[in-house]
Amino acid sequence: MSKETTKKKFTKHASPTADGSSKPDLMYDRNVPKPSHAEYARTLIAKMDVATLCTISEKSKGHPYGSFVTYAMHNGDLIFLLSQLAEHTKNLNANSKASALIAETGEGNPLALSRVTLVGECLEVQDDERESVKKSFIEAHESASVYADWEDFAFFRLNVESVRYIGGFGRMSWVNESRWNSSEPDPLLQNSDDIITHMNEDHSDALVLYCQTMSKAKETSHAVMTHIDRYGFEMMATINSETKPIRLGFEKDVKTPDEARIELVKMVKEARKLISQN
Amino acid sequence: MSKETTKKKFTKHASPTADGSSKPDLMYDRNVPKPSHAEYARTLIAKMDVATLCTISEKSKGHPYGSFVTYAMHNGDLIFLLSQLAEHTKNLNANSKASALIAETGEGNPLALSRVTLVGECLEVQDDERESVKKSFIEAHESASVYADWEDFAFFRLNVESVRYIGGFGRMSWVNESRWNSSEPDPLLQNSDDIITHMNEDHSDALVLYCQTMSKAKETSHAVMTHIDRYGFEMMATINSETKPIRLGFEKDVKTPDEARIELVKMVKEARKLISQN
Numbered sequence: 001m002s003k004e005t006t007k008k009k010f011t012k013h014a015s016p017t018a019d020g021s022s023k024p025d026l027m028y029d030r031n032v033p034k035p036s037h038a039e040y041a042r043t044l045i046a047k048m049d050v051a052t053l054c055t056i057s058e059k060s061k062g063h064p065y066g067s068f069v070t071y072a073m074h075n076g077d078l079i080f081l082l083s084q085l086a087e088h089t090k091n092l093n094a095n096s097k098a099s100a101l102i103a104e105t106g107e108g109n110p111l112a113l114s115r116v117t118l119v120g121e122c123l124e125v126q127d128d129e130r131e132s133v134k135k136s137f138i139e140a141h142e143s144a145s146v147y148a149d150w151e152d153f154a155f156f157r158l159n160v161e162s163v164r165y166i167g168g169f170g171r172m173s174w175v176n177e178s179r180w181n182s183s184e185p186d187p188l189l190q191n192s193d194d195i196i197t198h199m200n201e202d203h204s205d206a207l208v209l210y211c212q213t214m215s216k217a218k219e220t221s222h223a224v225m226t227h228i229d230r231y232g233f234e235m236m237a238t239i240n241s242e243t244k245p246i247r248l249g250f251e252k253d254v255k256t257p258d259e260a261r262i263e264l265v266k267m268v269k270e271a272r273k274l275i276s277q278n
Numbered sequence: 279m280s281k282e283t284t285k286k287k288f289t290k291h292a293s294p295t296a297d298g299s300s301k302p303d304l305m306y307d308r309n310v311p312k313p314s315h316a317e318y319a320r321t322l323i324a325k326m327d328v329a330t331l332c333t334i335s336e337k338s339k340g341h342p343y344g345s346f347v348t349y350a351m352h353n354g355d356l357i358f359l360l361s362q363l364a365e366h367t368k369n370l371n372a373n374s375k376a377s378a379l380i381a382e383t384g385e386g387n388p389l390a391l392s393r394v395t396l397v398g399e400c401l402e403v404q405d406d407e408r409e410s411v412k413k414s415f416i417e418a419h420e421s422a423s424v425y426a427d428w429e430d431f432a433f434f435r436l437n438v439e440s441v442r443y444i445g446g447f448g449r450m451s452w453v454n455e456s457r458w459n460s461s462e463p464d465p466l467l468q469n470s471d472d473i474i475t476h477m478n479e480d481h482s483d484a485l486v487l488y489c490q491t492m493s494k495a496k497e498t499s500h501a502v503m504t505h506i507d508r509y510g511f512e513m514m515a516t517i518n519s520e521t522k523p524i525r526l527g528f529e530k531d532v533k534t535p536d537e538a539r540i541e542l543v544k545m546v547k548e549a550r551k552l553i554s555q556n
Contacts, residue, residue, distance in 0.1 A: 101344030
């Protein structure tokens, strides 16, 4: 069968969702504050610790070559501790053009998860910066201290020039260097799991109240918090037999778990006031 | 500090182990039959379903570009279903040189896990092969049936020319095309978890007996099966307060769980005979 007869018409805006259905109507304000793609990418990188390093193969002339590496961040760039015997090191010594892909791991459709590609020149770290780079790397990978000083290992740095972020189906953009350098990982990253567990275990009534009063999901009977960041938080709300995503924003940027708690309490009070007015 | 003063001497054979220690003495026959690197790599690919596709970037001229893809196998080659809007597709349409990295996921030191890089030309699948390629892909990724026929999606095939397999610290080689094409995933792959669970739950006495009689670990007090394949199986044996890896081979190649059971029973009988002779 030829393609012409088997293929359906595809329109650019009908991007597939995780379950293959078409995009649902949003139940919350589309303009709610949320992290930029640069911030999402920075947070993903802070959360993960392995990447695919892409180099230009010496052996397979001109082919891009993917290899598995551990990494750390150092002043907005990725750093690696590489063996001189490894293919990627031979490749970089001949051609410094590189990129690194870092992909989120998790359940469900893998294409719904986020990933980021950092593109730039990847060069061996020079003596004057070696100690500070080593410190960043060992902080992230303690066991590497055993061989960090071996003669056949060297630190390399991927100097980030451009960044491609893909947050899942249809959420993607190029991030430029200056935007990248002025962004940081979400300050709640280390605490978000604890906050989410606490809210779901002890304050599920508050989550329902948020949805009923601050989103279009007035009929919410149950809600589960799924995500929190400095600008707001996300829930899956059950409305009749369906579940819908809801994102709500904080009144002000929060930087600590305590500041998040204050905002969440303020919003419950506001939600109770709104309910009592109806 | 200069490198010369901070670096220790590194000898090629002192590759780091998972915990950073030097290589321990083997407690079993080094020549026990085991899968080839080509077979390990085929099995890893059959087990996983996501890869990093490495292409040559059109936008970042000449840089290798890593992106996240799902894959399936089709006659020894990797196949992908790619959106024409995606960066990797634009890259491949301009330059078909590619590779794909597939990495095992799991606990512990990520560098102790296995990974494989497949290098070759990655080209759009032509009409005469499209239906058979589509069938292989949908078998592996059922949800892709929703958009497999959309106009802006196309199947691509990475025609494998060379393969780099890394089984963990110090276990690595290049696999050539003919070796690759004559190898297959381990036939026990789908059943190995069940066999391992069964052996550990119901036959831990047999595992101890194997170690005591068929390896150098005569003092084994406890053993846990960790792996099984067509050529043999692996255990972690507790000897005094230490644990050591043991691999034992089957007398003949096994292709089904039933054949594995027969070999394991035969070996218990043999082990009991050996014990009674001492």
